[in-house]
Amino acid sequence: MAKKVVVEANINGEPIEFLCEPRQSLLEVLRDVLELTGSKEGCLTGDCGACTVIVNGRPLCSCLMLGVEAQGKTIQTVEGLAAPDRLHVLQQKFLEHASLQCGICTPGFLMSAKALLDRNPKPTEAEIRYALAGNLCRCTGYDKIVRAVADAAQTLASGQQPAGHLGSGPSATEQTERFLQEQEVK
């Protein structure tokens, strides 16, 4: 067995130091070492998105990243979404729109949606669907999820409800969407 490595990262706003084997994925580290079991293991091949977390502002599959790669990174997981006394607006809207049944895909959808809204606070339906294309749901279907994200965006834009306690990042998705729109125009 290869020697364990010390890794320092910021997870959900807290500087954290953990020990892991180089062969362990970030998902294994989150779940088995740090006991953050919100991120789910689905396909382990980057197809289903159940393990989506946000690393340095980008959504990615934590099953396709090694834990040792987290050194110096800022990571957000579903555990960091809600404030101690209230749900994140995305979580609230998922409940209101009944956007989940079994719930396995939900943490991944929430993190992809958060990455989208951080970068593009007023997404169109097409933009929402594009941003969620890397997340699979096999029970509810996508319509209610898309509606929840659109509603969350609207609520945030109207300033009725604060987002939660994690701050917003800079915009990559915004530029993605702009690129897509340019392509459509052409």
Add this chain to the structure above:
Amino acid sequence: MHAINYESPNTVADAVKLLAAHGEQARPLCGGTDLIIQLRAGVRRPSYVVDVKNIQEMRRIEFSMQQGLRLGAAVPCIEIYENSDMRKYYPGLTEAAHLIGSLQIQSRASVGGNLCNGSPAADTTPALIALGAKCRVIGPGGERIVAVEDFCTAPGRTVLQPGELLVEFHIPAPARNSSDAYLRFIPRNEMDIAVVGVGAAVTLDPSDDRISAARIGLGAVGPTPIFAREAAQALVGKRISDETIERAAQLAIAATSPIDDMRGTAEFRRHVTGVLTRRVLAKAIERARAAQTSR
């Protein structure tokens, strides 16, 4: 996954030293979207994984009309399509990078990794071939330049020798009247592996509407990505017409050696190669005409 050792050097020299010291036992790691799956499945079993993402030289996108483009092999797809020079001057390569997987994958996967994985269906490879991209490879014996069309040798295999690292791509600056495009066929709108992919780059002679230079790359229609040399050559010096484009499409089909698999039959792949070649040439020509006025 079996036990591995992880190294994360900051310079190409250190990475090459590590790769050379461990030979066949070492494998570079970039976005991990292929490698980590292969490690987990036991398809590749290196004992050393050398993360190249912390090497600044491999993370840069440098463009000028004088020097052309230096694209670091470790630049993730998302940074390619966020880059305004890439979108403006290399729209075909940009759209290929934009087609790979989901946002989660694009945040990690690189063009260099896409090529080094050696899949005949890699989306960015035909686009690179169309642009005449060259690979800068550094190894223990020094540096060499390999054309992208010569890089893959068989499914999953490349010209890289133990210890060698693909550091960056060099792509010529686009001529004033040129552009590129990439199209792939999949049975759905997004998120699938190419059944056929075609990249094309054209340069026009604006005085008489002739094509003065062209290159075509084909994906998923042979054991490696293909440079359709004859197809491209047939366009040079010709006036743009349906006949000219049809001739190139037929020669592109002739350059393929596809197989039957779950994604499509060989016959279907040949047919789609013709369809996509016509469409991608039309798109590249349209963009090149637009570039004439906008640059």
